[in-house]
Amino acid sequence: MENWVLTWPQYQVLLTGLRGTLLILFWSFLLGVVLSLIFGVARLSPREWIRGAALVYVEFARGISSVILLFIMAIAIPILLQVGQAPLLMLAAIALGINMGGYGAEIVRGSINAIPKGQTEACVALNLSPTQRLRHVVLPQAMRIILPPMGNLTIEILKGTALVSLIGFGDLMQQTRNLIQSQLAAGVAGVTVLFVNVLVIYFIVAQVINGLFRLGEWRLNKRFEERTGRSAVAVGEVHA
Amino acid sequence: MSGTTTEPEVPEVPEADAEAKLAYEPHKKWYRRPEVVIPLVVVLAGYVLLITVDPGSQRYRSAFTADPDQRVDWAYWFHLVPQMLTGLYILVRATLLGFTLAVVLGFFLALGRRSTHRWLQLPVAFLIEFIRSTPLLVQLVFLQALVRATPVISLSVVETLVVGLGIHYGTYTSESYRAGINSVPKGQWEAATALNLSPVTKWTQIIIPQAVPNVLPALGNNLIAGFKDAPMGGPALGVPCLLFFANWIRADDFRPVEPFLLIGVGFLMASLPAAWALRRLEERIEYERE
Structure with missing residues (x-):
C-alpha cells in the first residue's frame, strides 16, 4: 500500500491551484446568479419578445456543453471579435457563468411560479409597481425555494471549474498537471495518489459549499418564521 | 450529505398536451x-x-485553404462539416455506451444504497456522494493514470471515457432509481405486505411498474447531462471527438474560428432535439398519470 499523504510542498502547490479554482468559482457564480435572476424574471415577462429572447438564451445555455462553450469563448471569440487576448479568468468565468445562468433561470422561474397567486394579487391591490412587487414581495419568498437547488447548481459549477485547466488557466487541476510533470521529470511514481488527494480536496470544497447553502437556508427559514409566524416547512411543501 | 442528491432543475410546468x-x-x-x-x-x-x-476515418485534416482576408470563410466552414459529423458520431457513441454502463451500474448502486446492512449501505452512500461532488475531468484523468499504472488492464482512450462516464453517471442514475422507488406511495408497499405478496411479485407487479414513469424522465436528463460532459474526453484523454477535431484543424490551418463555432453548432443540433424529445416524453407521462 502506498502512502496516501503528499508532502507539504506538494500541498502548497495544490493550495495555489485551489485559490485559482475558488477565484473562478466566485466570478462565475456571481455572473451566474445575476444572469439567472435577469432571465428567470424575463421568462415570466408579459411582453412576448422578452420572453422569447429569454427562452432562446436558456435553451442555448442548457443545450451547449460547458467545455465546448469554454473553448469557443477562449479560442474563437477573441479572434472573431478581434479584441486581442483577454484575460483567461474573465473568459472562463463568462463561459461558466452563461452556463450556470441557463440552469439558474429555470430555477428562478419555477420558484416564482410556486409563489401563491394571492401574493401578486395583493400587490396589485396595494398598487405596488411591478419592480416593487418583485423586489419586496415575490423574490424574498421565492428565495427560500431557490436556495436548495441553487446549492446543487453551485456544486455543478465547482465541478465545471476543473475544465478551465484545459484552456490553460492555473486552477487546481492545472497545478496537479504541473506537479505530475515535475514528478515525471524527477522519476517519482504515485500519480494515482496525487489524484486521490485532488479528488478529496474537491469533495471537501463541495461539502463546504453545501454547508454554506444549508446555513443560508436555515437562516432564511428562521427569519421567515419570525416575521410571519407561519411554519416555513408548510409553505415550502406547496412547491414540493 | 444528501444536499446534492436532488437534480438541479426545477420540474417543468406541464403545458396543455396537444395530443390529449x-x-x-x-x-x-x-x-x-x-x-x-x-x-x-x-x-x-x-x-x-x-x-x-463504423465511424470511418478519424484522421482530421483539411484539404482546403481558407481565405485569410475573411474572418469567417463559409466555403471552408462547410468543407469541415463531414469531419465534424464524424467527431460528433464518436461522441454520441461514447455517450450511449457510457450511459448503458451507467444504467446497469446505477441499479447495483441503488440496491447497495437501499440495503439494510449498515456496513454496505454507508460506504455505498459515501461513494455515491463522493463521485457526485468531484469533477468528471479529474476522475477521467485519474482513471487513465490508474489504468496505466495497472499492467493487467488496458483500455483505449474511448473505453476510458466510456468507463469514466459510466461510473460518474452511474451514481446519478442510482439516485434517480432511488427517487423513483421512494415516490411509490407508502400505501402500495403496505397493501403488498397486507396481501402477503412475495418479494418478487411485490417488486415486479407493484413497485417497478409504478416507479418506471418517475424514473424515465430523470434517466433522460442524466443522458443529456452525460452527453454535455462527454466532449471533455477530447482534450483530457485524446478521444477523437468534437474538441479534438477542432484543436487538430486549428493546429493544421491556424484558423480557430470556423472549427470551434462549427462544433458549437453541431453540438446544439444534437442536444436540442434530444432535450425536446425528452420534454415530449415527460409531458406524455404526466398526462398518463393524471
Missing part, C-alpha cells in the same frame, strides 16, 4: 400499446445502429 385526445388505456399491458412499443422499437433500433456503424 389520445385514448387513455392504462389497463392494457405496455407491450400491447402501440404508442409505447413503436417508440421503444425505434429507439432500440437506432441505438443498435449507432453502436455498430
Whole structure:
C-alpha cells in the first residue's frame, strides 16, 4: 500500500491551484446568479419578445456543453471579435457563468411560479409597481425555494471549474498537471495518489459549499418564521 | 450529505398536451400499446445502429485553404462539416455506451444504497456522494493514470471515457432509481405486505411498474447531462471527438474560428432535439398519470 499523504510542498502547490479554482468559482457564480435572476424574471415577462429572447438564451445555455462553450469563448471569440487576448479568468468565468445562468433561470422561474397567486394579487391591490412587487414581495419568498437547488447548481459549477485547466488557466487541476510533470521529470511514481488527494480536496470544497447553502437556508427559514409566524416547512411543501 | 442528491432543475410546468385526445388505456399491458412499443422499437433500433456503424476515418485534416482576408470563410466552414459529423458520431457513441454502463451500474448502486446492512449501505452512500461532488475531468484523468499504472488492464482512450462516464453517471442514475422507488406511495408497499405478496411479485407487479414513469424522465436528463460532459474526453484523454477535431484543424490551418463555432453548432443540433424529445416524453407521462 502506498502512502496516501503528499508532502507539504506538494500541498502548497495544490493550495495555489485551489485559490485559482475558488477565484473562478466566485466570478462565475456571481455572473451566474445575476444572469439567472435577469432571465428567470424575463421568462415570466408579459411582453412576448422578452420572453422569447429569454427562452432562446436558456435553451442555448442548457443545450451547449460547458467545455465546448469554454473553448469557443477562449479560442474563437477573441479572434472573431478581434479584441486581442483577454484575460483567461474573465473568459472562463463568462463561459461558466452563461452556463450556470441557463440552469439558474429555470430555477428562478419555477420558484416564482410556486409563489401563491394571492401574493401578486395583493400587490396589485396595494398598487405596488411591478419592480416593487418583485423586489419586496415575490423574490424574498421565492428565495427560500431557490436556495436548495441553487446549492446543487453551485456544486455543478465547482465541478465545471476543473475544465478551465484545459484552456490553460492555473486552477487546481492545472497545478496537479504541473506537479505530475515535475514528478515525471524527477522519476517519482504515485500519480494515482496525487489524484486521490485532488479528488478529496474537491469533495471537501463541495461539502463546504453545501454547508454554506444549508446555513443560508436555515437562516432564511428562521427569519421567515419570525416575521410571519407561519411554519416555513408548510409553505415550502406547496412547491414540493 | 444528501444536499446534492436532488437534480438541479426545477420540474417543468406541464403545458396543455396537444395530443390529449389520445385514448387513455392504462389497463392494457405496455407491450400491447402501440404508442409505447413503436417508440421503444425505434429507439432500440437506432441505438443498435449507432453502436455498430463504423465511424470511418478519424484522421482530421483539411484539404482546403481558407481565405485569410475573411474572418469567417463559409466555403471552408462547410468543407469541415463531414469531419465534424464524424467527431460528433464518436461522441454520441461514447455517450450511449457510457450511459448503458451507467444504467446497469446505477441499479447495483441503488440496491447497495437501499440495503439494510449498515456496513454496505454507508460506504455505498459515501461513494455515491463522493463521485457526485468531484469533477468528471479529474476522475477521467485519474482513471487513465490508474489504468496505466495497472499492467493487467488496458483500455483505449474511448473505453476510458466510456468507463469514466459510466461510473460518474452511474451514481446519478442510482439516485434517480432511488427517487423513483421512494415516490411509490407508502400505501402500495403496505397493501403488498397486507396481501402477503412475495418479494418478487411485490417488486415486479407493484413497485417497478409504478416507479418506471418517475424514473424515465430523470434517466433522460442524466443522458443529456452525460452527453454535455462527454466532449471533455477530447482534450483530457485524446478521444477523437468534437474538441479534438477542432484543436487538430486549428493546429493544421491556424484558423480557430470556423472549427470551434462549427462544433458549437453541431453540438446544439444534437442536444436540442434530444432535450425536446425528452420534454415530449415527460409531458406524455404526466398526462398518463393524471
